[in-house]
Amino acid sequence: MNARFCSLGRLLPDLFYFTILFILLWCWKPAVGQSAATVPIIGQKVPDVDLGQVLRFKDGKAKLSDFQGKLLILDFWATWCKPCVMMIPRMDSLEKQFEGKVQFLPVSYQTAEQIAVFRQKLARRNGMRIQGPEVVGDTLLKLLFPHSGVPHYVWIDQEGVLRAVTGLEEITAAKIQQVLSSLSAFLPEKKDEPRLSYDPHTTPLFEFIGQQKLPAFGEVNYHALLTGYIPGMQSRTSFLKPRVKGQNWRLTYCNENLRSMYGYAYGRARRFFSDNSISIEVRDSSQFFHMGKTAREWMPQHSYCYELVVPAQLADSGFAMVQKDLRRLFPQYEARVEKRKMKVLALVRTSASDKIKSRSEQRKVSYDGFSYQAQRTTMENFLVGLNGIYMNSSPMPIADHTGYQGEIDLALDVKFSDLEDVNRGLSRYDLRLIETVDSVEILVIKDRVRMDTSAEN
Template sequence: MMKKITALSVLALLCLNFCVNAQENKAVDVIKRGLQIGQMVPEVKLTNLYNYKSTTANLSDFKGRLVILDFWATWCQPCVAMIPQMDSLQKVFGNKIQFISTTYQTANEVIPFLKKFEKQQGRHFSIPVLTDQKELNALFPHVYLPHYVWIDGEGKVIAITDHKEINAKSIQEALLRQTSSFQKKADMQVAYDPRLPLVASSDLGAVNKIYYQSLLTGFIDGLHSGYNTRYTIKSDLPRKVTFTNISIETLFSVAMGEQIRYFRRNQMIVELKDTLAFGRVPKSLTYKEWRKTNAFCYELIVPNNLRLDVFKIMTEDLRRVFSQYIVGFEKRKVKCLVLTKTADFGKIDISKLVPVSPDDNKLKKFANVTFTKFIYHCNSFYMQHSKLPVIDGTGYLGKVNIELTGFENVNKINLELAKYGLAFVEKEAEIDMLVFRDNPLYVANKTPSKDEK
């Protein structure tokens, strides 16, 4: 999640890891700032090891094997999807290779997640996992996950790739020192200050004087896929929303949700002849290839008197520019996870309300929030992988304090919600579905493309 004033990142198929400032507003390859192919890796002490014979080791302990460092995170879906494949390859090649999964996340975050994933998959994964890692991240800087560094038996970097090279053929070639055909990964990053307008020229002296601006561009190399909303403190300053390199689908869903409701794909109906622009990436394209021609950047800056209408204005902009689509809400009866009051609902303590902070959210504490806001957080982040829409069925409009230790699965959540007299119940409910259709009145040659100047 991007840090607030108020901010929320929307992660795409490839996951953003961390930002490194570029210079001169030009996109640069962050990977080039670390060790390069052909260089020797210095000795590194590996601590906080899980799934290994000890909790510590030296990188040199694996000398003689092909070592593949897997940089990942639990929230990165492509990373998690690679775990079974890496485990199978480890078993096939045995002591000839060694995968080591490394993450900046803590053991308290990672180990319960892995245990749950093993239970879901019905198998144990034996790859060593390195948590709380900083030194390897410093040696091999990167932006997008998953990220793989290949080190030969002598300790030399022989390849830096994404997940596409993680297969038996590539490993066999690496063992034979034949990695010239590997596609080298490049993580482009550009200097970007979210406090400033997305496109601004300091030479004009007007950067901090913009009163109103609505901007839509195509893909901008070096920016991650996500969005943030900025609430200003002073009444004479504008409110700003910025979206970078994301799909039309996400633009509409956030705008029409107005940060009150969050529409994931489990609450969308896409009835289009061509779904490419809506993030349905075919197997013939990589995500990076797709976003170059299908991702957009949008920014809206409004004066204080329009701050309550910012998402309505955004929706109008989108409907005006993307008039080839009809987008709207329709009531549909679908299976949902409904937050429901139980007989012990009165146990909720609303007498001591304290301001919520970003750190509270990370600790899964919800203070002084409505159930509407709680459900918004569940849909947008904590329960974002739910196959069913998560909705509020309590009918309670007041503010509450809720503290949970985790969102591993519905049963675990309900065990903790029970102390508040609450539970998520799976049942059918009539809810708003966000529907996308082709506009039969749209005339293509009268609507400019995003590449037109």
Template structure:
């Protein structure tokens, strides 16, 4: 099946993405470009303001407010923090009459913002002038996040650019007395299209602040099939990562529930319609190729290394969501196994106590002062993985051994000829072992 995946060349027409993304920080951290304009310390030009409401004249110059601390309040009718600030700003305006002038400014059309403001004013009359459909002040002080406040002194110099948490009585008094300035609110622009997946093709940035995610995609032509999972003893990555490439549904469940410790021979399908989950072994190449393109998936989970359950529990939750037609669980079942058994009572395995070592490739295996599990695992996961039987150790021997096989580990007869020297052999045997049962959900 691996070779089939590797040779597929037809482009897949189906590609989808399902993800759960956990972000560190906000849009400011995924910034591509900081917005520029008049900065703190800069002089504000004496621009004309037209269409001013709730003021003595509708058309004025900005210099009308010279001699006072001018605080421009950029807001919008959809902005909850903006609305929550209205009573507070009204109160501050009344408290600092003659010293401070607030100016409420929105880019929204007057037909949208004015009716909203009028409804607010019926409840709480306001002394703050309002400017609708503004472009001039927005061009001088571009921003992305609301509310946005620009503090300008009586001479027309920008003293501060802040968020709403800085607008309070204490800070106003500091500014009026010339105390050190407030922290500067910075705004950034990141291109984002909400109709497209986050971070794909740099939508919303490159994803540099992602600290965890899971992703499911369809078959990807040209990508070799396989999977990898964290090894608690030898994992050197600074983060947790589980990956499956062009993998079938049973293989996905096998990794998630077996946690990398079981192979396909321990997976039992209990489904009425197996067309989606069972590879058509006897079909011709074209049918196999089409089946793989329609029924193979790519999955990846990564996140903090201290993730509970080393990520497998999260993977199981993902698969239950992504494939709601199926359920999976580990069960004890009596199945035919390829069991390593003793052929005599004589012990020819116990180690002589040299330095522990394991060497293995397709042409042989040497175990020195170590455990039989090293041989069992290599045969089960690699060299004899295509056999339809789980490979288990049924010798009852749990101690350290010395064992050497000179022969093709992919040939069971060759392996047994070598094992005969130690009075052990592999044979078919019914045993009760842990298996993964995949069933229809209902």
């Protein structure tokens, strides 16, 4: 009965199809290897991969070998990354200084349209027009050179060998000359911590920690949690106010320093105490400032994760409870809000004409470093943004002298680090920032004075 399975007439067609399948599988294996290039290590030749969409280069396509003969530095960046944007003039200057020897190649996951809009703003604001090639919509290079934070720089020498992976500190003329001059040049390697995928808007911190095989805390309606620095966690502050029945009040700090923690807790989400409105009056300020160290060196020893969750009925006491926790957890310091006379930038109206009254139906706020768009916001929220984000490098705090109470619409296309340019944008709305002296609230942090009872004994 089994003879029918051994019949040559039946077996030959099966052998034919099996042979074809074997050949296809044998050919397929190297194709897979080509599309998933192995991550190179320093000292190895970099695979000559296609770079995807390349702006301002031949027919819009390129391979790494097209840049051979120069020191190629891949610049992984994003338009929202302030350090990345600040590095653009430096890289342009270095490329001119080492003309013909060095090529910076910007690489972004963002689309060509997003990059084009940003480049237009950059040209208008700073007069900088990028002439060289850049990779947009990247999906391959970020896998070949994995990283969890930008800016991120990959150095490939004239022969296509990976020479260094660095942060922005190493992008200097001296370091470039060092690599150009010596095959054995050593640069400190930037090793990113694996980025943890955590969204504080959807997952409480204690629950996330439990998912990471750390101690679980069970289901609670109230908890306070403090940890040290968590590698890979993005530095951020998240505040959730109960808006529906059953929702808790929650404040979360992720890898934040004490300046930020005190500043937000005492600002109570109504304002932000930025560096120009915080007075640190302590003997040892290394807990609050970098003191000559890079952020990467300083943060692991001086950053914390903290969370407070309370039920809705205690929401009005939430920030007071955070302040008490800070006093308990850091008893060596005391903080309070004081009024002091100082120089400020006062936002004033220059006419009685109401050019800021909101006519929008939906509430919306967006900011990208060169523009600010707001619909149905308040003057208070606008000032919080100016002090905390857009103009947080101003040496003077910004005070509201408009007296305006209603909702407003604003659209500013300005360079926020340039006061004259900010005033140009504000003039559309008959608003202006003027320097004056005013009595304003600042946050003062001091060493706590302790009574020494040993002398009495």
